[in-house]
Amino acid sequence: MNYNERLSGNEAIAFAMKQIDPDVMAAFPITPSTEIPQYFAQYVANGEVNTEFVPVESEHSSMSACIGAEAAGARAVTATSSAGLALMYEMMYVAASSRLPITLACVNRALTGPININNDHSDSMGIRDAGWIQIYAENNQEAYDNFLQAMPIGEHPSVRLPVMICQDGFITSHALENIVLLDTDSVKAFVGEYRPEHFLLKAENPLAIGPYDLGCHYMEHKVQQAEAMKGAKKRILEVAAQFAALTGREYGLFEAYRMEDAEIALVLIGSSAGTAKVTVDALRARGIPAGLVKIRVFRPFPAEELAQTLKNVKALAILDKAESFSAQGGPLFAEVRAALYDLEPRPRTVGYVYGLGGRDITPAHFASVFARLEAIAAGGELGPVYSHLGQRG
Numbered sequence: 001m002n003y004n005e006r007l008s009g010n011e012a013i014a015f016a017m018k019q020i021d022p023d024v025m026a027a028f029p030i031t032p033s034t035e036i037p038q039y040f041a042q043y044v045a046n047g048e049v050n051t052e053f054v055p056v057e058s059e060h061s062s063m064s065a066c067i068g069a070e071a072a073g074a075r076a077v078t079a080t081s082s083a084g085l086a087l088m089y090e091m092m093y094v095a096a097s098s099r100l101p102i103t104l105a106c107v108n109r110a111l112t113g114p115i116n117i118n119n120d121h122s123d124s125m126g127i128r129d130a131g132w133i134q135i136y137a138e139n140n141q142e143a144y145d146n147f148l149q150a151m152p153i154g155e156h157p158s159v160r161l162p163v164m165i166c167q168d169g170f171i172t173s174h175a176l177e178n179i180v181l182l183d184t185d186s187v188k189a190f191v192g193e194y195r196p197e198h199f200l201l202k203a204e205n206p207l208a209i210g211p212y213d214l215g216c217h218y219m220e221h222k223v224q225q226a227e228a229m230k231g232a233k234k235r236i237l238e239v240a241a242q243f244a245a246l247t248g249r250e251y252g253l254f255e256a257y258r259m260e261d262a263e264i265a266l267v268l269i270g271s272s273a274g275t276a277k278v279t280v281d282a283l284r285a286r287g288i289p290a291g292l293v294k295i296r297v298f299r300p301f302p303a304e305e306l307a308q309t310l311k312n313v314k315a316l317a318i319l320d321k322a323e324s325f326s327a328q329g330g331p332l333f334a335e336v337r338a339a340l341y342d343l344e345p346r347p348r349t350v351g352y353v354y355g356l357g358g359r360d361i362t363p364a365h366f367a368s369v370f371a372r373l374e375a376i377a378a379g380g381e382l383g384p385v386y387s388h389l390g391q392r393g
Contacts (some may be wrong), residue, residue, distance in 0.1 A: 001183045002247065006299045009137070009172035012144040012179060013079065013105045013165070014039035018049055019187040020151065022103075023074035023194075026054040026065035028084065031117050032169040033107035036079035061083035063091035063102075071209040073147035073199030075151070078102070081169060082109035085123045086257040089130075095162045097225060098130025101154035104132075104163040105147065108270070108321075109169040110357045114162045118358025119169040121269065125331050131225050133163040133232055134299040138255075138273045140177040143167040144297075148182070152239045161225070161315055168271040170358070182247065189247060229300045253302035255294040256309050257285060259264065262291025264373035265310065265347075266318040267336050269295045272354075272361050279283055279366035290370055295332065303339035310340060314377035318371045319389070321355045322367040324351050329386040348376050354389035365390050 009017065012035050017025065025044075027037035037053075044053040044228060056067045062078050069076040080088065085106060094104050095107065106124050110116040133154060137143040146165045152164040167173055182190070198207055201290055213221060233253065240251040256274070258280055259265065273294035283290040293309060295302075310316060320330020327333065333351030340346045352369065355361050369389065376382055 001186065002180045003183070004178060005181050006112060006176050006178050007140060008035070008174050008176055008216050009143045009167045010035035010107065010139040010174065010183070011039060012140050013147055013167075015149040015181070016144050016187070016291065018043045018178050019182070019184045020148075020191050021049045021188075021352050022051050022077045024052045024054060024069035024076040025078060026056055026062045026069070026079050027075065028059045028062045028080070029057065030081050030084040030174045032109055033079045033081040033084070033105065035173070036105055042361075045202065046357035060088040060091060063088040063095060066102045067091060067095050067098065067100055070095075071098065071104050071199065072201050073196050074228065075105070075194040079107065081107045082111055082123045083090075085127060085301050086111060089127065092127055092130040092132060094210055097159040098220065099225070099228070100162060101151070101160055103150045104162065104164045105243060106166045107167055107169045107173045116256065119171055120356050120358065121185045121320070121322040122356075124164060124166050124380070125230070125324070128299060128331060131161065131229070132299060133161055133229070133297070135163065135165055135297050136269050136295065137165070137167040137172065138294060139170050139270055140175070140181040141249075144179055144181070144293055145247070145251065146245065148187060148191060149239045150271045151194070153233075153235050154241070155194055156235050159196065159228055159235050161228055161232060162364040166270075171271045174234065180247070186246065190207060190242070211369055233297075233302065240338075251296060253297045253305055254309075255296060257292040257294065258294065258368060259291040259309055261289055263289040263291060263312075263314045264316070264370060264377050265291040265313045266317050266319060266366065266369065267293045267295065267306075269298065269331065269332060272319070275361060275363060276366045279370065280384070282363070283370055288370070288374065298332075301335050301339070303335070306339045307343055311343050311345055313347040313371040316349045317373055318349065318351045318352045319369075327386075333386070347383055349385070350376070350382065351386050352389040359390050361390060
């Protein structure tokens with residue numbers, strides 16, 4: 001049964017955790033994700049969950065505790081942001097390479113320096129190649145729904161990878177929105193019990209977790225990880241179909257918004273998509289064939305599916321809320337442009353980095369990008385392929 005509630009994004013994630021009732025939560029506070037363990041610790045104190053809450057001395061320890069719990073056969077969750085995720089860096093690789101399906105709520109925040117506590121995607125993009133599945137939300141409803149889908153994805157025998165559920169710090173994490181919640185019994189039935197095949201406390205099958213791996217085995221294990229990430233795409237879609245049957249809310253690898261006949265389009269991630277949709281609708285009202293693709297799943301990257309969706313677009317702008325310092329654009333730009341390489345003809349493509357450190361993005365900014373795309377689609381000069389949007393001169 002669905003029912004309506006008004007929650008912030010952080011409350012929505014904490015409530016999803018409460019409904020799932022994981023075995024272990026290990027956490028260390030950091031803005032803007034602090035509220036998630038704060039709310040959840042209250043559920044623990046009130047006896048509303050059976051979870052073992054482990055307050056630790058750092059985010060490195062938080063991920064270490066989750067790794068130990070998952071390796072022992074428990075279902076473990078945590079939450080962090082920005083420098084907290086960076087401090088977990090070493091252990092993020094350990095979790096993925098050990099094939100431990102931990103679920104992490106990442107409330108995206110800029111990394112220092114200079115010191116900044118506001119939103120961009122530099123934290124999760126900085127760890128994008130650690131082997132974690134990454135799923136992004138536009139709004140609070142998606143944050144809640146994505147978290148419920150994380151465990152059926154990551155824990156499946158064909159995947160067995162950790163999952164990072166991302167939402168934009170303060171923009172969604174602290175803003176109140178009306179969302180639709182599932183009843184707890186439905187959540188428990190959908191998520192299911194965690195029944196790992198192998199774990200440290202299984203006496204009849206002793207094993208090691210994260211052993212020293214020499215050159216004779218290391219590459220084979222990395223290939224297994226890579227194949228699991230490929231297989232995760234299918235599992236993500238299977239879980240989305242099951243979730244749609246339960247809730248009526250449909251999810252895919254990305255959302256194609258008004259793309260049926262689009263000739264100019266944007267590709268971006270996160271809450272900015274809501275603002276961009278306003279601009280798309282305004283342009284459509286004027287007869288301009290604009291569209292938008294909002295990436296939901298960044299790892300595994302939906303390259304083939306994106307190419308099919310974008311193959312008829314004449315001019316495309318890819319917008320990153322993180323700077324990769326490659327001198328060639330942001331990480332999303334590199335991935336999307338590579339995905340389009342084999343198309344003939346392919347869209348003429350430009351990349352923007354925007355919104356760093358919480359810099360506002362408005363419909364007027366998106367309108368200026370679409371105006372440029374119109375000129376490019378009409379045969380105009382491409383201009384600089386990589387630029388920044390919204391910075392002062």
